[in-house]
Structures are given as C-alpha cells and as structure tokens.
Amino acid sequence: MRHSISIIGSGNVATNLAFALCDAGYTINEICSRNINHAAELSDQIPGCVPTSHVNLSNSESRIFILSVNDDAIEHMASQIKLPLDSYIFHTSGTVDLGALSQIQANRGILYPLQTFSRNQMISFDKVPLLIEGDDLTTSGILFELGESISEQVLLATSEERRQLHLAAVFASNFTNRMLAAAQDLLSSTSLDLEMLKPLVNQSLKNAFKVGPDQALTGPAKRGDLATLTKHEQLLQSHPDLLTIYELLSQKIVNKFGESTDEI
Amino acid sequence: MRHSISIIGSGNVATNLAFALCDAGYTINEICSRNINHAAELSDQIPGCVPTSHVNLSNSESRIFILSVNDDAIEHMASQIKLPLDSYIFHTSGTVDLGALSQIQANRGILYPLQTFSRNQMISFDKVPLLIEGDDLTTSGILFELGESISEQVLLATSEERRQLHLAAVFASNFTNRMLAAAQDLLSSTSLDLEMLKPLVNQSLKNAFKVGPDQALTGPAKRGDLATLTKHEQLLQSHPDLLTIYELLSQKIVNKFGESTDEI
Numbered sequence: 001m002r003h004s005i006s007i008i009g010s011g012n013v014a015t016n017l018a019f020a021l022c023d024a025g026y027t028i029n030e031i032c033s034r035n036i037n038h039a040a041e042l043s044d045q046i047p048g049c050v051p052t053s054h055v056n057l058s059n060s061e062s063r064i065f066i067l068s069v070n071d072d073a074i075e076h077m078a079s080q081i082k083l084p085l086d087s088y089i090f091h092t093s094g095t096v097d098l099g100a101l102s103q104i105q106a107n108r109g110i111l112y113p114l115q116t117f118s119r120n121q122m123i124s125f126d127k128v129p130l131l132i133e134g135d136d137l138t139t140s141g142i143l144f145e146l147g148e149s150i151s152e153q154v155l156l157a158t159s160e161e162r163r164q165l166h167l168a169a170v171f172a173s174n175f176t177n178r179m180l181a182a183a184q185d186l187l188s189s190t191s192l193d194l195e196m197l198k199p200l201v202n203q204s205l206k207n208a209f210k211v212g213p214d215q216a217l218t219g220p221a222k223r224g225d226l227a228t229l230t231k232h233e234q235l236l237q238s239h240p241d242l243l244t245i246y247e248l249l250s251q252k253i254v255n256k257f258g259e260s261t262d263e264i
Numbered sequence: 265m266r267h268s269i270s271i272i273g274s275g276n277v278a279t280n281l282a283f284a285l286c287d288a289g290y291t292i293n294e295i296c297s298r299n300i301n302h303a304a305e306l307s308d309q310i311p312g313c314v315p316t317s318h319v320n321l322s323n324s325e326s327r328i329f330i331l332s333v334n335d336d337a338i339e340h341m342a343s344q345i346k347l348p349l350d351s352y353i354f355h356t357s358g359t360v361d362l363g364a365l366s367q368i369q370a371n372r373g374i375l376y377p378l379q380t381f382s383r384n385q386m387i388s389f390d391k392v393p394l395l396i397e398g399d400d401l402t403t404s405g406i407l408f409e410l411g412e413s414i415s416e417q418v419l420l421a422t423s424e425e426r427r428q429l430h431l432a433a434v435f436a437s438n439f440t441n442r443m444l445a446a447a448q449d450l451l452s453s454t455s456l457d458l459e460m461l462k463p464l465v466n467q468s469l470k471n472a473f474k475v476g477p478d479q480a481l482t483g484p485a486k487r488g489d490l491a492t493l494t495k496h497e498q499l500l501q502s503h504p505d506l507l508t509i510y511e512l513l514s515q516k517i518v519n520k521f522g523e524s525t526d527e528i
Contacts, residue, residue, distance in 0.1 A: 012482065070487060070489060071484065071489050071491065071492050072489050072490075072491045072492070095484075095492050095495055095496075114460065114461070114463075114464055115463060115464050115467060116464060116467055116468045116471065116480075116482045116483075117482065118471065118480075118482070121471070123467065127463045128463055129460050129463065153460075157456070160454075161454045161455065161456055163495070163499060164450055164451060164453065164454050164456070164499065165451065165454070165456055165460070165461075167450055167496050167499050167500070168446075168447035168448075168450040168451050168461060169447070169461060169464055170483055170484065170485075170496065170510070171443045171444075171446040171447045171450070171506075171509075171510075172443060172444055172446075172447040172461045172464060172465050172468075173461075173464050173465060173468040173482070173483065174468075174481060174482065174483035174485065174486070174513075174517070175443045175446075175509070175513050176440040176443045176444070176465065176468065176469065177468055177469075177472050177477050177480060177481050178477070178481075178513050178516065178517065179435045179436060179439045179440045179443065180435075180436055180440070180469070180472045180473075180477045181472075181477035181478060181481075182432075182435040182439075183432035183433070183435045183436040184432075184476070184477055186428055186431055186432040186435065187428065187429065187432050189428065190424075190425045190428050190429070191425065192419075192421070192425055192428070192429055194473070194476075194477075195473065196378065196393050196417075196429070197378070197429075197432060197433060197436045197437075198473050199378070199379060199391045199392055199393065200378055200379050200380060200433055200436060200437050201436050201437060201440065201469060201473075202469075203379060203380055203387065204380045204436075204437040204438075204440065204441055205440060205441075205444070205465060205466075205469065207380065207382065207385070208441050208444045208445075209444075209458070209459065209462050209465075212448070212458075213441050213442070213444045213445035213448055213458075214445060216380075216382075216441060217438060217441050217442075217445075218276065218380045218381065218382070218437070218438065219380075219434055219437065219438035220335070220359075220434065221434075221438065222438070223334060225334060225335055225336050226336075227335065227336045228335050228336070228359050231359055231427070232359075232431050232434065235427060235428065235431050236431070241516060242435075244512065245435075245439070245509075245512065245513070246434070246435075248508065248509065248512070249438075249439050249442050249509070252442065252505060253438070253442065
C-alpha cells in the first residue's frame with residue numbers, strides 16, 4: 001500500500017508536486033502553510049485534502065511529508081515541525097543538505113525536481129529529472145517509488161552533484177532568461193517584438209543540445225568579426241549594464257575560439 | 265517570370281539560402297567563392313548550378329545576386345564584383361548598411377534572415393523572419409517576392425531596426441549558448457550530463473516567450489535568497505570567469521526584483 005502524503009509549503013514547487021502526486025494516485029492529506037489562505041487555495045483543488053497552518057502534524061495520517069519551502073526557510077521549519085513516529089520527511093531543494101532536516105525525528109531525504117515552476121501553469125512531471133538522496137536504503141527506496149510514480153527520470157545524486165547541478169541550472173535557466181530580457185530591452189526602442197527571436201532561440205538551443213554549445217555557437221564573436229563587435233559596443237553605450245555583459249561574454253568567446261576560419 | 269539567382273559566398277547562410285531558394289523553384293546559376301572547392305561543394309548539390317571563383321559576373325544569366333559573406337568582407341567584395349546591367353544585389357547581414365554596396369552598379373537591398381545557420385544541418389526557412397530593405401520600391405518588391413517564396417514572415421525594417429535586432433539576437437542566441445556552455449563546464453566535475461538540463465531550459469524559455477522574461481524568471485536571485493547566492497559564489501571560486509558573470513547577473517536580478525514575497 002502506498003503511503004499517504006502531506007505537503008508543507010504552498011509555493012510553485014509545492015503546488016506542482018501536489019497535483020502531480022495526486023494525479024499519480026497518492027492521497028494528499030494536508031497542505032500546511034503559515035498562511036492558511038495559501039494552504040486553502042491549494043488544498044481546495046485536491047480531493048480530500050485539508051489546509052492547516054499548524055506545524056505540529058504529529059496526528060496526521062500521512063507517513064510522507066514533503067517540505068517544499070524556500071531554501072533559506074528549510075532549517076528553521078525543520079526545527080518546528082512535529083511528525084508522527086516512523087515518518088519520512090523530504091525537502092525539495094537543489095542546494096540544501098540533508099543535515100538541514102536533522103532536527104526532525106524522521107527518516108530524511110531529498111526529492112529535487114530539476115525544473116522551473118509557476119503556480120499558474122502546471123508542468124507535466126514525466127520528463128522532469130528528479131534527483132533523490134535518502135539517509136538510508138529504505139528511505140531511498142521510498143523516494144524512488146515516489147519519484148518513479150511521477151517522472152521517467154529518477155536519479156540518485158550526492159549532495160555535491162545536486163548542488164553543482166542546481167548552480168548549472170541557474171546559468172541554463174535563470175541566466176538564459178536574463179539574456180532574453182536584455183534582448184527585449186534592446187528591442188523596446190523599435191517596433192519589433194521579442195517573439196520574432198523565438199525561432200532563432202529555439203534553433204540555437206536545439207543545436208547546442210545536439211552538438212554541444214561550443215560546436216553550435218555562431219555569431220560575430222565566434223567569427224572574430226571585430227568590426228561588428230565594435231558596432232555593437234557603440235549601440236550599447238546607452239545600456240551600460242548590457243555593455244558590461246556584452247564585453248565580458250564576447251571577450252570570453254574571442255579568447256576561446258580565436259579568429260575566423262570562414263571564407264566566402 | 266522569376267529572375268534567376270547567383271550566390272556569392274558558400275558559408276552557413278549562403279548554403280542554407282541556396283537550398284531554400286532552389287526548393288522554392290528559383291534557378292541558381294552560380295555559386296561564387298574565392299575558394300573554388302568551397303563553391304563546387306555547394307554548387308554540386310544544386311541542379312544546373314556551376315561554381316566560380318571569379319567576381320566578374322557580368323556575363324551571368326542571373327538578375328539577382330546574393331552577397332552572403334562575412335560582414336567585414338561585404339564592402340571589399342562589393343568593390344570587386346561586376347554584374348550585368350540592371351541587376352539586383354542583396355547582402356544578408358544584420359549589421360551592415362546598404363551603403364556598403366554603393367560601389368556596385370546595381371539595385372541594392374538587404375535580405376537578413378534572423379536565424380543561426382550551420383552548413384551541416386539545413387534549416388526550414390518557413391518560420392525564419394526575413395528583414396528586408398531595398399533602395400527603392402521596385403527593389404523592395406523584388407525582395408518581398410523572394411522572401412515570401414521561402415518564409416512566412418517577411419518584414420520591411422530600417423537599418424537601425426535591423427542593427428538593433430541583430431544585437432538583440434546576439435544576446436538571445438549566442439549568449440544563451442554561452443550560459444549552456446557554463447552549465448556544461450560546471451557539470452564536467454560530476455557524472456551528470458548537460459542533456460539533463462534540457463527540459464528545464466525548454467520550459468524556462470517557453471515561459472519567457474509566453475509571459476515575458478521578467479514574469480517567467482524564477483531562481484534564488486529573484487527570490488532574494490542570499491544564502492543560496494553565497495553558496496553558489498563559494499562553489500564558483502574555482503571558475504573565476506563564471507563567478508564574475510554570476511555576480512553580475514545575480515546582482516542585476518536582485519536590484520530589479522528586490523526581496524522575496526514568497527511564503528511557505
């Protein structure tokens with residue numbers, strides 16, 4: 001028989017996980033949030049689930065508790081939460097160690113979904129890599145079962161690997177987002193829209209995953225086209241922060257790839 | 265009757281354009297490249313097309329000549345090329361003005377395809393935005409006809425708009441590529457592969473185009489999670505160049521979005 005679950009947190013990750021686990025057939029007994037309205041907003045959408053703002057969950061019928069709150073709140077929350085005997089507590093952070101859960105009397109683990117989540121748009125978990133870590137084999141087994149019920153890609157990862165992956169994800173997700181924000185800024189003085197860059201961005205990233213970023217890279221810096229770099233730097237005079245990024249990244253590319261070998 | 269075409273250049277853009285125009289039913293008479301082997305490599309794949317290394321094309325049967333060479337070679341090439349009377353010459357650069365073609369006796373225009381191209385993988389042009397600019401209405405009309413034969417999105421753009429878009433494209437394509445290269449570097453010390461970040465990157469960019477980059481952004485800097493930022497900066501001590509990028513972009517995000525409003 002599958003254990004039933006309570007979720008502590010009602011943010012982006014908590015919301016997406018709650019729906020995915022509910023869809024996978026798990027019973028979600030409680031959504032716990034300091035703000036009862038936030039808890040109710042989520043629990044109302046899950047059959048049989050109740051909201052609570054109390055962190056004493058020792059009377060819960062759940063055996064699995066998922067602590068899905070901001071990274072910097074995990075340790076404090078863990079010092080407050082009371083769970084039933086022989087429970088499992090899993091946090092969902094990419095950067096926080098198992099040790100942050102040490103004050104909870106329970107089997108401890110990590111279930112880190114490598115994806116960007118929003119409360120307003122649910123993600124299909126099928127393709128979301130889940131990185132798991134348990135403090136013993138039984139806990140890892142429970143994590144595997146839980147993970148595999150919602151995703152095709154469940155991997156045991158050490159804390160070191162998870163941290164490195166989370167950092168890599170900041171570059172690959174948050175910072176690529178900022179490059180699009182920069183593009184949007186630059187287009188704001190024209191009648192052109194960011195949308196126009198979509199085919200380019202999609203193709204560029206498709207190529208990067210297919211043949212590797214270095215091989216897929218194109219553009220003036222890779223070609224060593226210094227005249228274009230100079231023109232771009234002139235255009236960026238009115239965007240000093242974007243100019244800094246442009247110079248830094250272009251220089252890195254020029255240093256790495258040297259002069260062009262392209263011919264007409 | 266459609267004019268027939270010659271292409272000067274045999275690089276990534278030239279190759280992709282040659283195939284797209286051939287597929288659209290245009291006759292491609294010549295591929296001209298300083299390196300005859302490069303010209304032949306491309307012309308051999310196009311029925312009825314011959315290679316040449318001579319820039320005196322005044323006996324060509326073509327009326328349209330597409331000059332698709334590196335940006336910094338356009339003006340020099342334009343000073344060498346000889347064309348038949350009443351021809352059209354179009355370059356394909358995002359950054360170079362029409363003026364660069366002024367030494368050619370011909371109607372002048374620009375056909376800038378906003379996409380990243382490789383010689384090894386042909387792109388379907390259907391969704392590639394083509395930005396055109398002609399030095400008179402007849403030339404713009406010819407450009408429109410040519411563009412619409414291969415793409416659903418042909419737009420008149422001023423040189424200023426095209427330059428701005430090209431610069432935006434560097435951020436959106438080349439620099440997002442560099443963020444993936446950084447992620448790959450960071451994963452090289454683990455057993456994890458860049459491929460694992462693909463669902464995250466795809467979702468993240470999908471969100472950015474759907475609701476705008478600012479609204480779509482997630483991650484520690486947006487949440488104002490300073491503890492995670494500090495941990496990441498520690499992890500990056502052995503990657504000083506990535507640390508500089510991390511600090512710069514994170515600071516920009518923190519300045520823009522301030523502290524978190526997320527609750528548990």
